[in-house]
Structure formats: structure tokens, C-alpha cells
Amino acid sequence: MDGIVNIKVTDREGVTHEIEAPTDMNMNLMEICKSYELPVEGTCGGMALCASCHMYILSEHNLSKPSDDEEDMLDQAFFVEDNSRLGCQIPITEDLEGLEVKLADVE
Numbered sequence: 001m002d003g004i005v006n007i008k009v010t011d012r013e014g015v016t017h018e019i020e021a022p023t024d025m026n027m028n029l030m031e032i033c034k035s036y037e038l039p040v041e042g043t044c045g046g047m048a049l050c051a052s053c054h055m056y057i058l059s060e061h062n063l064s065k066p067s068d069d070e071e072d073m074l075d076q077a078f079f080v081e082d083n084s085r086l087g088c089q090i091p092i093t094e095d096l097e098g099l100e101v102k103l104a105d106v107e
Contacts, residue, residue, distance in 0.1 A: 005094060009038055010058075010102040021092045029055070029101070030087035040103065046088035051077035053087035054104040061099050063090060078106050 001105070010016045021032045030053035030073045033040040037065045041052035048069040054077050057063065063085065074080050084104065090096070 005092065005099070006101040007032070007096060009033060009036075009055075010100075011038055012103050012105060021096070023092055023094050025092070027092050028088050029053075029092065029096075029099075032092060033087060034105075038103065040087060042088060043055040044088075048059075048073050048086055048089055050085065051083040051104075052106070054079075054106075055085060055087050056081055056104060057083045057085055057099070058101045059098060059100040061096065075094055077104075078107075 003022055004020050005023055007019050007021055008016050009019060017036060017038060019032060019036050028046060030040055030042045034042055043052045044050040048078055051073055070086050073086060074084055
């Protein structure tokens with residue numbers, strides 16, 4: 001279907017959810033996860049001011065480089081890895097087709 005990308009999100013219990021995300025609604029990955037009621041808080045509303053949407057990129061997608069604000073927030077987050085990103089900073093575009101992510105632990 002045009003305007004829809006398929007994304008796999010593995011939750012903190014290891015269950016993988018196959019979700020569809022619209023590319024024409026100016027949404028980000030955190031918002032999509034919340035719309036599927038996955039355990040992503042997005043406490044700051046998507047401003048890269050918290051790490052409640054911290055996730056790991058598992059697939060080999062070429063995402064945009066993290067902004068300075070995102071990197072600053074990840075510097076303060078727990079369980080950060082080389083593939084860590086904030087879901088609120090990943091806009092839903094057609095380039096995300098087949099993206100695979102895992103939600104980071106919060107404690």
C-alpha cells in the first residue's frame with residue numbers, strides 16, 4: 001500500500017510486533033509505537049528532552065545522524081549502545097520500510 005511502511009518493534013519482553021506506519025502524517029517512530037500501545041512513554045512529547053523512547057536500531061537502515069540534542073540526551077540515558085536512538089527523532093518516511101528496532105530497558 002502506498003504511504004505505509006512496515007516496521008518490526010521488539011518489546012522489552014522479547015515479543016516482536018509487526019506494525020504499519022503512515023508516511024504522510026508527519027509522525028515519528030515514538031508516536032507510532034504509542035499508537036500501537038507499545039510501552040513507549042514519550043514523556044517530553046518528542047522534544048529529545050527525555051529518554052523514555054530510547055530504542056536500538058537492529059536493521060541496517062541508513063538513518064539520519066542524531067542531532068546534538070539527541071546525542072546529549074543519550075549521554076544521560078541508561079543502557080546506551082552504538083545503535084541507540086530516540087524514537088521521537090526518527091521521522092516516518094518511505095526509507096524506513098523493513099526497519100527493525102528493539103525497545104531499550106528502562107531500569
